[in-house]
Amino acid sequence: MELNIKAIAFKAAAAVVLMAGVVYLLRSAFIAEVVPPCSQRYTELTEFNLDGGAGLLSQAQLVAMIGPSQRDIYDNAKVVRVRGVPGQRALKVAVENKGIASGEPGETNGIGFLWSPQTLTGANSACLTYSVYLPKDFDFGGGGVLPGLYAGKPLKLSAAADPEAAIAQRIVWRNNNRGNLYAQLPGYDTSGGAFMSQKGFEFPKGRWVEVEQELELNTPGVADGSTRVWVDGEMVVEKKQLNWRKSKNLQLAGVMADVGYGIPRRVISPPKDTKLYLSPLQLRWQ
Numbered sequence: 001m002e003l004n005i006k007a008i009a010f011k012a013a014a015a016v017v018l019m020a021g022v023v024y025l026l027r028s029a030f031i032a033e034v035v036p037p038c039s040q041r042y043t044e045l046t047e048f049n050l051d052g053g054a055g056l057l058s059q060a061q062l063v064a065m066i067g068p069s070q071r072d073i074y075d076n077a078k079v080v081r082v083r084g085v086p087g088q089r090a091l092k093v094a095v096e097n098k099g100i101a102s103g104e105p106g107e108t109n110g111i112g113f114l115w116s117p118q119t120l121t122g123a124n125s126a127c128l129t130y131s132v133y134l135p136k137d138f139d140f141g142g143g144g145v146l147p148g149l150y151a152g153k154p155l156k157l158s159a160a161a162d163p164e165a166a167i168a169q170r171i172v173w174r175n176n177n178r179g180n181l182y183a184q185l186p187g188y189d190t191s192g193g194a195f196m197s198q199k200g201f202e203f204p205k206g207r208w209v210e211v212e213q214e215l216e217l218n219t220p221g222v223a224d225g226s227t228r229v230w231v232d233g234e235m236v237v238e239k240k241q242l243n244w245r246k247s248k249n250l251q252l253a254g255v256m257a258d259v260g261y262g263i264p265r266r267v268i269s270p271p272k273d274t275k276l277y278l279s280p281l282q283l284r285w286q
Contacts, residue, residue: 034235035228035235035238037212037230037233037235038127038129038212038213038214038228038230038284039127039129039212039282039284041127042125042127042284042285042286043284043286044119044123044284044285044286045282045283045284046117046119046282046283047280047281047282047283048115048255048280048281048282048283049280050062050079050087050089050090050091050280051087051089052079056079056080056081056089057079058079059073059074059077059078059079060074062077062079066113066114066115069112069113069114069154070111070112070113071106071107071111071112071113072106072107072110072111072112073111073113075094076093076094076095076096076109076110076111077091077092077093077094077111078091078092078094079091079092080092080277082133082277084131084133084207084208085131085208085279086279087279087280089279089280090133090277090278090279090280091277091278091279091280092275092276092277093110093111093259093260093275093276093277093278094110094273094274094275095109095110095144095259095260095261095270095273095274095275095276096109096270096273097109097269097270097271097272097273099269104156104157104158104258104262105144105145105157105258105259105260105261105262106258106259106260108269109260109261109262109269109270110144110258110259110260110261110262111257111258111259111260112256112257112258112259112260113257114154114254114255114256114257115254115255115257115281115283116253116254116255117254117283119285120252120253120254120283120285121251122251123251123252123285123286124216124217124252124286125214125215125216125217125252125285125286126149126214126215126252126283126284126285127212127213127214127283127284127285128147128148128149128212128213128214128255128281128282128283128284129210129211129212129281129282129283129284130147130210130211130278130279130280130281130282131208131209131210131211131278131279132146132208132209132211132276132277132278132279133207133208133209133276133277133278134203134204134205134206134209134276135205135206135274135275135276136205136206137205137274138205138274138276139271139272139274140173140174140175140176140177140203141175141261141268141270141271142175142261142263142266142268142269142271143172143173143174143175143261143262143263143268144172144173144259144260144261144262144263145157145170145171145172145173145182145258145259145260145262145263146170146171146172146173146211146258146259146278147170147171147255147256147257147258147259147278147281148168148169148170148171148181148182148213148255148256148258149168149169149213149215149252149254149255149256150166150167150168150169150252150253150254150255150256151166151167151168151215151217151244151245151250151251151252151253152164152165152166152167152250152251152253153165153166153253154166154168154253154256155167155168155184155256157170157182157192157258157262157263157264157265158192158264158265159184159192160184160188160192160193161184161185161186161188161192161193162186163186163243163244163245163246163247163250164245164246164247164249164250165250166184166250167183167184167185167186167244167245167250168183168184168193168256169181169182169183169184169185169196169213169215169227170182170256170258171211171213171229172195172263173203174200174263176200177203178199178200178201178202178203179200179201179202179203179231179236180195180196180197180200180201180237181195181196181197181213181227181229181237182194182195182196182264183195183196183227183239183242185242185243185244186243186244186245186246187243192264192265193264196227196229196237196239197229197236197237201229201231201236201237202231203231208279209231209232210230210231210232210233211229211230211231212229212230213227213228213229213230214226214227214228214229215227215244215252217244217245217250217251217252218242218243218244218245220245220246220247220248221246222243223241223242223243224241225241225242225243225244225245226238226239226240226241226242227239227242252285254283255281255283257281259276259278
């Protein structure tokens with residue numbers, strides 16, 4: 001009798017273990033992995049500081065800090081005090097319709113500049129975080145771009161990627177009033193790049209929206225790279241098995257801070273004069 005009880009207990013324990021295994025497999029198959037925002041997983045951090053020490057950066061100080069990569073900073077950008085973001089300061093960007101159509105923000109509307117911290121050298125992945133404020137009456141128009149990450153040389157919106165010299169990704173808004181991630185990566189030589197999400201994501205107006213993007217370079221010869229975007233802490237874009245580069249010589253370089261109306265492969269103009277706000281850019285890497 002005692003042996004029968006032990007046998008029954010053993011079989012019951014085995015059944016529990018088997019059931020637990022089945023449940024795990026089912027969860028793995030049907031429940032997507034939740035990846036925390038990259039700001040929670042990266043420890044190294046640097047910030048594009050808008051504080052001039054004795055106060056806010058002046059336009060002249062901002063231009064001097066950015067250097068020769070700046071486009072229209074003096075005319076269209078100003079550091080202002082705001083509420084709703086850490087540090088209580090932001091970059092106010094004026095976007096004006098000057099009657100000149102362009103697909104490149106920072107040349108005829110908005111601003112553009114490069115931010116390339118030397119501490120990023122040798123990193124295989126990076127995380128860019130900032131908050132953006134679009135006014136309640138903001139017109140998405142034909143589309144536009146916000147800051148994004150790049151490796152190698154900076155790329156214009158209309159340019160094709162080079163797996164040995166230049167790749168990039170940028171947050172964009174589209175004419176369907178939604179956001180997306182536009183990536184210039186190898187394999188899209190004729191079109192220049194690709195939108196990483198089929199449906200995109202909601203881009204709220206009239207409040208601060210926190211945006212995070214992550215770019216993980218692949219091992220040369222292996223399609224193990226990835227890209228992700230979080231909006232207010234929720235992952236809205238994820239693409240894996242990306243083949244960003246062919247050589248280790250192509251390394252992360254920093255941020256392309258293009259802000260304004262413009263879309264790939266099509267010439268557009270701002271629908272009206274407007275403005276938007278960006279919190280200080282934060283760059284993390286590993």
